[in-house]
């Protein structure tokens with residue numbers, strides 16, 4: 001039977017967590033651990049998730065993407081969704097964004113995409129889909145992605161193997177993450193999991209790195225805007241990331257509020273946030289120079305500031321201390337208070353053993369894994385209305 005499989009990486013934050021909430025740049029890197037989504041027509045006439053009936057309310061990311069990408073109203077059949085992966089959930093490693101972007105990619109590949117070829121010329125453009133490059137669609141507020149051109153005289157074709165667009169997957173994943181989190185989600189996870197490599201997010205367009213696109217989201221009458229940039233790290237260098245999980249669950253929202261309260265009480269401590277921003281910019285330059293000794297040094301400086309603003313924890317400190325002798329740089333990654341730390345090292349096995357001996361669970365990854373991949377797809381889409389073909 002025909003099926004489509006797409007996968008996407010998890011992420012960890014190398015520089016700038018917490019300060020990014022106040023407009024400073026943050027640097028996230030895609031890791032080798034992935035989530036894979038397989039779609040095939042359901043044999044039971046209902047949507048299935050890992051063999052059970054899909055509960056749309058309990059899976060808001062998946063149901064949001066089905067609404068935006070799978071035209072049920074036009075008769076598209078229910079699918080069976082199989083999810084596999086090795087990104088630990090709820091640990092700040094982007095498991096929900098990886099699931100969302102991989103699901104978006106698989107649904108789009110299963111659907112194909114209508115394009116317009118105006119007057120038989122070479123010029124083609126999309127007839128449906130969401131992208132920051134297509135101004136008339138609003139993935140955040142609209143559920144309608146199935147628009148067609150008014151002018152049916154144009155030739156309209158269905159494309160399949162080039163139908164998946166990283167930008168569309170990232171924007172849709174961001175929109176469903178925001179919807180599932182009361183409108184609060186930065187596009188850091190969705191962009192990193194979609195594009196892979198190293199992604200920089202900032203309130204300003206950063207000089208010296210490749211700018212890819214901007215994202216806007218209205219959160220409680222406040223229009224937030226982020227600019228997303230990309231670096232492909234030099235993969236020939238023999239450096240690895242070892243991520244150590246404390247196993248302590250610390251919700252991101254609580255950690256972000258803790259910093260907000262500190263700043264409210266002592267506004268002068270905004271200097272510490274600004275210092276993290278400066279450190280992140282130095283880290284970006286070190287990554288661009290492939291100077292990993294400097295990347296590591298900068299991570300250590302970032303950790304000192306994160307401890308100072310009160311977001312490290314005794315459990316994180318134990319793992320960081322254990323990893324330090326064999327690493328180039330070590331810090332917490334994500335919101336802190338628990339969750340994970342990350343070490344940059346040329347001895348991943350030694351560093352991993354040291355973290356495990358200190359009580360952490362570890363993952364090893366090269367720096368900047370590949371973004372979305374379509375791992376299997378048949379020649380034709382799984383379903384299409386074939387209205388115009």
Ligand code: PMV
Nearest residue numbers: 017018020092186252334335
């Ligand atoms: O817990 P994570 O990996 O999703 O990271 C949170 C990063 C913060 O800067 C603390 C919050 C945010 O929204 O950027």
